[in-house]
Amino acid sequence: MKKFNVKKFFVYFFLVIGALIMIFPFYWMIINSLKTAQDMTLYPPSWTPSNWFNFENYKVAFEKAPFALYFLNSIIVTISCLIITTFTTIMGAFAFSRLKFKGRDLIFSLLLGLMMVPFEMLVITNYMTVAKIGIIDTLFVLILPFTSSIFYTYILRNFFLSIPDSLYYSARIDGASNWKYLWRIMVPIAKPSLVTITILNAITCWNSFYWTLLVINSDAKRTLPYGLYAFMTEGGSDMKLMMAAATITIVPMIILFLFARKYIVNGVARGGLKG
């Protein structure tokens, strides 16, 4: 028989506790979204809904507020941001790592310096800008300020720098242009980094709230987080409906995370480049 390993036991013990603490809010949210009005009156609150397939609250939530529309808005905004940001990040990272031009490092340092400016401050100037252009209260205004990211460019640039020069020269001798080299060699190699960046970015875009609150007025342009917020303030405080709405909001991110789990872990834990 295998010997009982005390050290391992404690490690797993605490890991399990940690996991439970992390999972609990999600669990609580989901079971509450499935409870009936009667379940809600129980004291102490029950740990399970009386019927695991009671989707009544979801139905009511969808009736009370146009969550389907919010959902669509969120998808449009998030996917647009993702596509454009990923593209600009790749181009920027390539330029700052591979191309040689005057003042490259200076420009890059300045950009990094910009990261020190807190988002809340940028909001003011951004607001004035979009107000002047006259795109307030459109979906476009939710996309435009988030089409590039210095932070992601920085991460990807560092990854690109870790790819040996000889690969670049080799590709050039094989006849590849910069463009071809970028898309055929660099981007595929950087895939784990790119997936990590994309997921982080997706979560940020999906959850973006403050800016939305500021620039969106009409009901039809709301995204999910804003919709959820409005639902809570306008629709009274029916806990089970709120929990149903909250679940609708986070499900896509959970699905995304489950699909990309492998890449996130790889991306975070990736060492140098081998081979």
Place this chain on the structure above:
Amino acid sequence: MQIKIDHLTKKFPDTVAVDDFTMDFESGKLTALLGPSGCGKSTMLNMLAGILPVTEGHIYFDDDDVTDMPPQKRGVGLVFQNYALYPHMTVLENICFPLEIQKVNKAERIEKAKEMAKLVQIDQYLDRLPKELSGGQQQRVAIARALIKNPRLLLLDEPLSNLDARLRLEMREEIRRIQQETKVTTIFVTHDQEEAMSISDSIVLMKNGVLMQVDKPQELYDDPKHQFVASFLGNPPINMIDGKINEDGDFELLDNSTVIKLNSKVGQVGQEVVLGIRPEAITFDEVKNAKAEIIQRYTMGKEELANIKIGSAEIRVYLSSDYTYKTGDIIEITLRDKGVFLFDKESGKRL
């Protein structure tokens, strides 16, 4: 293809990596670029490949001036020291890549790649990723990728330095075979003199960016034009003794402790010189050039050697077991004509 370089110079901010090089590389031959670490071999190769701009001078491929031609137009294949295989592509995709860029259709390029893979004997690994291959196998892939576009010139930058001693022997024969089968003009960088001696048609020996001598391997060994050339080649290394030329035109140690008679008196009286004696250049015949004392006898591999002392200078020579001299014996030595060189002390030039 004949390559001609004309007063080629490459300056980096704080070094001159290649200094005023003028020479020709013969068409269809395998030439080794040999020299100690940091002497500018890679720099030279990268300029030929077009990935480093030249500071001064010109490079000609046959009659075309390619000095400012971008790498993709030069028609060269380059194998890097670390092979530079694309890590996310399989062996087959790696070999196909240059043809993919040329937009050769898929069926054709795969057929061609398989042919190349057969030539370098990696056809059983086509579906593997580079990291699933051994160093020697990776090298073959790199060579196949360099050869598939039918380069006019194949450049290899220390391709063997990552391999263990046995594989290195095997692979250098392999490179020789591939080169002779394809007849492609090849330049091969190495800092290993034995490697250069064993597979190249000619050797370019350089030091600190300066061209020291270009010759066939044996001639470089037998007829060095410079002290550096003589001391760089040969294992065990050549013995170098400082001294001057006396009134009789013979060699005298600096501290006047002894005189070594020279077979050919090429120095000028009073000139400070360095006498180079290869370990195999000393025999024990009738002609007596000098007296020496046996200090120690030993074996290295299957060679038998001895340290002997001529005056105050200690040198290493071959001493076969036919001779029964013991430590402390005073013997008379004979200098052969071959393997004994006299260099000017100041310039290092051969006299």
